[in-house]
Amino acid sequence: MPDSVLAGGVPSIPEFRPIQKTVFAERAQRLRDLAQGHAMQEYLLFASAVARAQAGELELFPDTPVPDRARLEHCQRNGLPPLSIDSPPHVGWQNGLQRLLDALNQEALPPRAAQIVTTLHDADAAALERDRANVLAGAYAEIDPGRAPFIGAALQVHWAKMALRLGKSGRSAGVEFGLCPVCGSPPVVSVIQTGGAKQGLRYLVCSLCASQWHVVRVKCTACASTKGVSYLFIEGGTDAVKAECCDECKTYLKILYLDKDNRMESTADDLATLALDMLVDEKGFRRVGPNLLLSPG
Numbered sequence: 001m002p003d004s005v006l007a008g009g010v011p012s013i014p015e016f017r018p019i020q021k022t023v024f025a026e027r028a029q030r031l032r033d034l035a036q037g038h039a040m041q042e043y044l045l046f047a048s049a050v051a052r053a054q055a056g057e058l059e060l061f062p063d064t065p066v067p068d069r070a071r072l073e074h075c076q077r078n079g080l081p082p083l084s085i086d087s088p089p090h091v092g093w094q095n096g097l098q099r100l101l102d103a104l105n106q107e108a109l110p111p112r113a114a115q116i117v118t119t120l121h122d123a124d125a126a127a128l129e130r131d132r133a134n135v136l137a138g139a140y141a142e143i144d145p146g147r148a149p150f151i152g153a154a155l156q157v158h159w160a161k162m163a164l165r166l167g168k169s170g171r172s173a174g175v176e177f178g179l180c181p182v183c184g185s186p187p188v189v190s191v192i193q194t195g196g197a198k199q200g201l202r203y204l205v206c207s208l209c210a211s212q213w214h215v216v217r218v219k220c221t222a223c224a225s226t227k228g229v230s231y232l233f234i235e236g237g238t239d240a241v242k243a244e245c246c247d248e249c250k251t252y253l254k255i256l257y258l259d260k261d262n263r264m265e266s267t268a269d270d271l272a273t274l275a276l277d278m279l280v281d282e283k284g285f286r287r288v289g290p291n292l293l294l295s296p297g
């Protein structure tokens with residue numbers, strides 16, 4: 001069925017927005033812009049360099065095997081994400097990681113990051129598979145926090161390649177509420193869109209594959225409750241980014257209002273508003289999904 005058909009004269013809501021191939025290049029640019037005069041300048045410039053390397057990898061090595069048609073149909077029949085993080089990825093993700101590290105070797109990285117690049121270059125395949133499993137499971141206590149953003153970045157590109165190849169056919173309807181319909185990961189943020197058919201609609205952005213899916217507003221994105229949802233933001237800071245907090249399940253997810261600032265990019269603006277996470281954390285709310293470019297240490 002077409003994505004946006006007229007049903008009884010009312011335009012239906014596009015439920016799914018597939019990843020765009022410019023995602024990493026735009027993220028790199030936005031991170032560089034945000035870094036100017038920011039308290040986290042060094043980290044944002046580092047994240048920008050990582051996103052730039054991701055953009056290069058996606059451009060130069062776009063092909064990664066994807067599930068065949070029978071597998072896609074099976075997933076769609078059973079409400080399973082076709083690129084599920086529960087299945088180990090093709091080993092090619094490790095080649096992608098090595099190319100990312102090579103690209104980052106050309107960048108002026110902070111000394112600690114440069115050291116980790118060298119360590120990861122020499123890491124054996126089994127150790128990298130353990131890192132991969134821990135990052136995808138959100139088991140950050142089990143991984144060196146310095147390594148996590150590099151592993152996360154390589155996995156993002158690997159999944160982005162697959163999601164790009166599948167396009168709209170990569171989405172499965174009926175995947176568990178709150179999880180990406182393509183890969184089953186939790187979201188990094190939600191975004192209120194502007195312009196055209198998507199004006200005012202809220203989409204969750206996948207923390208791993210950058211696919212976007214629609215969830216109505218004023219509803220907890222983790223437990224679907226509409227009771228006890230409140231919005232916290234930093235006094236005197238931007239009101240274009242708030243934390244949507246749920247009293248029912250005690251979780252939160254940031255929400256970005258593009259009508260207040262249309263330059264925002266999901267992962268970049270999430271990173272640049274870490275102070276908001278700290279505020280909300282102090283109030284006892286747990287974050288729903290990770291930002292894979294953030295070092296959890």
Ligand SMILES: [Zn+2]
Binds near residue numbers: 182
């Ligand atoms: Zn996803």
Ligand SMILES: [Zn+2]
Binds near residue numbers: 223
């Ligand atoms: Zn909730």
